[in-house]
Amino acid sequence: MIEALFSQPNYLAAKKTLDAVALRQEAIANNLANLETPGYRRVDLSPGFEKQLEQASASGDSGQLAALQPTLAPDATAKPSSKDGNTVKLEDELMRMNQNTMVHAMETQMVSGMLAKMRLAITGHS
Amino acid sequence: MIELLSGIKNTSAALEAERTRLDVIAQNIANAHTTRDVDGQPYQRRVVVFENQLQNAMGAGATDGSDLPAMQVASIQRDPRPPLQVYDPGNPAADGKGMVSMPNINIHEEMADMISASRTFEANLAVVKNARSMAMQTLAIGRH
DSSP states (O other), X not given: OGGGGGOOHHHHHHHHHHHHHHHHHHHHHHHHHTTTOTTOOOXXXXXXXXXXXXXXXXXXOHHHHHHOOOOEEEOXXXXXXXXXXXXXXXXXXXXXXXXXXXXXXXXXXXXXHHHHHHHHXXXXXX | OOOOSTTHHHHHHHHHHHHHXXXXXXXXXXXXXXXXXXXXXXXXXXXXXXXXXXXXXXXXXXXXSTTOOOEEEXXXXXXXXXXXXXXXXXXXXXXXXXXXXXXXXXXXXHHHHHHHHHHHXXXXXXXXXXXXXXXXXXXXXXXX
């Protein structure tokens, strides 16, 4: 059926990466918002997600990919840079944000490309 | 309404809080020589205290991003440092020895604070800009 079109492992992986990137943007926004809140600990994507995504796309199993759900968790590795216990570093965070935007641009282009190819296959012209 | 710009709620809360901080710094600088505040005492430096809602609620658990703690201004407190003593016998507020109690404000400290506050403000504006460009890219999916 038509769902088969949108359940290819590549398409699903791109979609999940987009989900993760959007969530990451939320985490970075929150970290920058709390740049000066005493005792705040920075959050980021749960470290297990990338590994899970890698395993799921290597297995090629659409069900496994569709079940993936990115989550946020406090970053346990970040060390406070000042006495107030805040673990956010402005430069790092801005760097991550720009990196995240680039990944987002790449993924949206990839999804657009896949949709264009599908359209080409269906209609014969793009 | 759908949230098109992810994480923007906390960013706007932070922008508002930094704005308050800048206002308080402006007030401190404006009152750097006020020897009589509303209570008759020399003006005391005000400090903005930030806090984080729900910090404890979240703990160390994973979240889907909906319950991220938003920051806000907890209170505006007075700096407890004693007033500066300046020798100025001509001042009506001078005591028997010609000493005047001036507000405990160090202009350089305020300027440094102001720069830090405006940099944080800018960082949050950068977040808005990035969120916007990401949203535009998302809306352009499938367009060619």
